[in-house]
Amino acid sequence: MSALLRQNDRALVGASPIFEEREAGMNGPGVSTKPKMGAGITVRNLSRHYGTTKAVDDVSFSVEAGEFLTLLGSSGSGKSTTLMMIAGLVEPSAGQILIDGKDVSQLVPEKRNLGVVFQSYALFPHMNVFDNVAFPLKMRGISRAEIERRVKATLEMVELDSRRGYRVGQLSGGQQQRIALARALVFEPPVLLMDEPMGALDRRLREQLQREVKEIQQSLGITVIYVTHDQEEAMLMSDRVGIMAEGRMQQIGAPREIYEAPRTPFVAAFLGESNFLRVRQTATGWEVCPDGAANSAGSLEAMVRPEDLHLLSPGQTAALSLEGVVRYVEFPGGAMRLLTDTPAGPVEVRLHRHEAGTLREGERVTLGWSDRDMVLFGAEGRARQETAP
């Protein structure tokens, strides 16, 4: 994979025709190379098979101009292969890729107008930090003063201006990633493809860069397709998140939408924490079925998030409730975590410290929740329409 990238990286980093178009007729310092807007991308029935492995299997989605879309999934789910096909670095077995409505499936990478930061993306080892980042600008004949200004600003953003004279080999893996990010951002392409660009960064810097990247993306109006297996990163940064598993797009939507209204038990379990129970509608409301009565007549699979459960005090009611015994209480900072044993099986609960009070192992509790906070799945394992908010 990296050999392929190395072979193409000059083209991707430096020889994008966007710059020629934008710079045409312009000269000297102070020239703006900001794109007016990002480009829209449509992926239609995209597949890539390796022998019997369906790395990507009939995936379709659209990204609007200026939108930040993240492909989220566990290792091997097909995220990188999807991104590589969009970049033109992997040939699809089937399907189409359109940029601003134009089919680019047959175009070489450098004709696609895309900026790229990939996991295994090669910096130019013979160049120092400054020259790596300056490279795309030099290729476009931008003035020295303007190159100096922009490279400095971009290096400051990734906190590496002090390393401008270092060679790539003198940098840590994390620093190299940040230089790769700087090199992709410095030429402000209308579309940026990023594959785990923050994988090697420590938490503090990662959070800072997440914000910076998001700010830059918004201020430039560029389109970003981002790949990560980090849920929090995906939820924080993205306008929409596409959940991938086994080469297929499971669900795509705004972070809150996929969290609050997962279409399948898989998506519900993959994102955040979840309790699965069976429930049945009664004449007066809902009841929770005991564990083991899994397929009792008229019951449905339901999911409720641990933070949507509350402790009911005596006499207090809720649309749904369940008695339990506390198996353990943990405090990792933030919310208190409880595991309770109930007739419907173990149920996880997140409570504010004040609500948890002095609860201890072995205590009896009554858990309650609103039917609004419950996602119901039909027999075919898909969310039932009437439960959607």
Ligand SMILES: Nc1ncnc2c1ncn2[C@@H]1O[C@H](COP(=O)(O)OP(=O)(O)OP(=O)(O)O)[C@@H](O)[C@H]1O
């Ligand atoms: N060049 C290849 N040859 C054979 N199989 C491949 C190739 N590239 C990817 N695959 C397979 O396709 C599947 C999807 O891989 P892909 O790299 O797209 O997943 P991913 O979601 O990006 O995972 P990761 O987060 O680990 O990079 C995996 O099973 C992988 O082994």
